[in-house]
Amino acid sequence: xxxxxxxxxxxxxxxxxxxxxxxxxxxxxxxxxxxxHVKSTVIGPTHKDFARQGGxxxxxxxxxAMTGYRTRVFPDGAIVVFEWLEMTENAGAFAEGPxxxxxxxxxxxxxxxxxxxxxxxxxxxxxxxxxxxxxxxxQCFACHDRLKKDGLVLSKYRQ
Amino acid sequence: xxxxxxxxxxxxxxxxxxxxxxxxxxxxxxxxxxxxHVKSTVIGPTHKDFARQGGxxxxxxxxxAMTGYRTRVFPDGAIVVFEWLEMTENAGAFAEGPxxxxxxxxxxxxxxxxxxxxxxxxxxxxxxxxxxxxxxxxQCFACHDRLKKDGLVLSKYRQ
Numbered sequence: 001x002x003x004x005x006x007x008x009x010x011x012x013x014x015x016x017x018x019x020x021x022x023x024x025x026x027x028x029x030x031x032x033x034x035x036x037h038v039k040s041t042v043i044g045p046t047h048k049d050f051a052r053q054g055g056x057x058x059x060x061x062x063x064x065a066m067t068g069y070r071t072r073v074f075p076d077g078a079i080v081v082f083e084w085l086e087m088t089e090n091a092g093a094f095a096e097g098p099x100x101x102x103x104x105x106x107x108x109x110x111x112x113x114x115x116x117x118x119x120x121x122x123x124x125x126x127x128x129x130x131x132x133x134x135x136x137x138x139q140c141f142a143c144h145d146r147l148k149k150d151g152l153v154l155s156k157y158r159q
Numbered sequence: 160x161x162x163x164x165x166x167x168x169x170x171x172x173x174x175x176x177x178x179x180x181x182x183x184x185x186x187x188x189x190x191x192x193x194x195x196h197v198k199s200t201v202i203g204p205t206h207k208d209f210a211r212q213g214g215x216x217x218x219x220x221x222x223x224a225m226t227g228y229r230t231r232v233f234p235d236g237a238i239v240v241f242e243w244l245e246m247t248e249n250a251g252a253f254a255e256g257p258x259x260x261x262x263x264x265x266x267x268x269x270x271x272x273x274x275x276x277x278x279x280x281x282x283x284x285x286x287x288x289x290x291x292x293x294x295x296x297x298q299c300f301a302c303h304d305r306l307k308k309d310g311l312v313l314s315k316y317r318q
Contacts, residue, residue, distance in 0.1 A: 033318065037196035039255055040215060044203055047251030056199060092206030096198055096317060158255060159192065 026106050026121035026137070028128035032081040035060040038069065039158040045089065055087035056096050059155050064107070069157035076117075078107035080153055099126050105140070105152070115141035116152050185265050185280035185296070187287035191240040194219040197228065198317040204248065214246035215255050218314050223266070228316035235276075237266035239312055258285050264299070264311070274300035275311050 038059040043050060060081040061069060068074030081104055086097030102123040109117040120140035122132035135143070144152045197218040202209060219240040220228060227233030240263055245256030261282045268276040279299035281291035294302070303311045 034195050036193050037217070037219070040199055040217065041255070042201050042203075042215075042246075042253040044248075044251045044253055050251065056201075058196070058199065060196075087201075089203075092203045092209065094201040094203055096200070 025111075026104055026119040028123055029060075029062075029079050029081050029102070029104050030128070032060045032062070032079070032083070032102075035062050035079075035081070036066050036157075038080075038155055042087070042094065044094070053084070053100075055100065056085040056094075058083045058085070061157075065153075066157070068107075068151060068153065069155075072151055074107045074151045074153060076107050076109055080105050080155075101125065101132060103140070105144075116145060118144070118152050120144075184270075185263055185278040187282055188219075188221075188238050188240050188261070188263050189287070191219045191221070191238070191242070191261075194221050194238075194240070195225050195316075197239075197314055201246070201253065203253070212243070212259075214259065215244040215253075217242045217244070220316070224312075225316070227266075227310060227312065228314075231310055233266045233310050233312060235266050235268055239264050239314075260284065260291060262299070264303075275304060277303070277311050279303075 038061050040059070041057045043054045043057070045054065047054065060083065062077075062079045064075050065078035065080050068078050081102060083102050084100035086100055087094045088097050089095075104121050104123070106112070106119045107117055108119060112119040115137070118141065120135075120137040122135065122140070124130040124132050141152075144154065148154050197220050199218070200216045202213045202216070204213065206213065219242065221236075221238045223234050224237035224239050227237050240261060242261050243259035245259055246253045247256050248254075263280050263282070265271070265278045266276055267278060271278040274296070277300065279294075279296040281294065281299070283289040283291050300311075303313065307313050
């Protein structure tokens with residue numbers, strides 16, 4: 001009986017570990033800072049969401065995603081990164097602050113067939129493994145799907 | 160006598176044309192939008208120089224310049240671009256507007272030996288040929304030289 005309990009606990013522990021360590025379906029976009037800079041936006045101090053979202057947003061695209069920005073058909077392998085930074089202010093001049101989060105969308109028409117061919121994920125701060133509890137990948141997809149049908153990528157490349 | 164006047168006028172015209180068409184010592188940095196994005200700053204609506212300078216400033220570096228950002232020794236061939244964009248505002252959210260100007264510094268230790276090994280130039284708006292009357296390359300150098308001795312490049316790469 002004691003053995004059964006031990007074995008049962010072991011099974012539970014393994015299952016839990018497996019869940020916690022399940023591979024991230026959308027991996028961290030290593031090296032994205034060297035990809036092409038698509039465009040930037042800023043949420044300034046007078047914006048209603050400044051406390052939660054204020055600062056710089058930079059969009060980066062890998063080579064496959066740049067093909068998509070040109071043609072609006074994003075091939076498998078395309079990765080778009082939406083990087084959020086806090087900001088500091090000095091007399092109306094804004095500088096980049098610490099990283100808030102890194103949003104990623106990856107194109108894989110088979111693997112992510114249920115979400116328009118795109119997989120979504122948000123990484124917290126500078127972490128390559130900590131996933132934000134919200135928005136979930138499903139929530140990301142729902143919003144992109146609602147906002148625009150054009151390949152689900154909302155931005156355009158600034159020449 | 161008439162011939163002499165004509166010849167003299169011709170010489171003057173040629174000299175003037177030669178001056179106007181003298182090759183730009185620092186060429187336009189074609190393709191810089193695909194180079195590495197070093198960092199960004201913003202001059203916001205409450206800044207005293209907003210009317211003249213307001214908007215986004217993006218810094219881009221070519222491969223040689225990225226070696227310099229890592230080592231702080233910038234090899235010949237390094238090019239750093241400081242791109243100025245106007246901005247639009249919507250309830251405290253800022254978006255990129257038209258291009259104001261493109262500032263360029265090019266490393267060539269022989270050609271630009273008189274200005275710390277760097278050549279400077281400012282191109283107006285989207286033009287690849289229109290040079291700003293000010294700051295002159297000499298003024299650019301004087302200010303960079305005064306602000307910092309560290310390779311004359313004032314920015315650091317944001318990881």
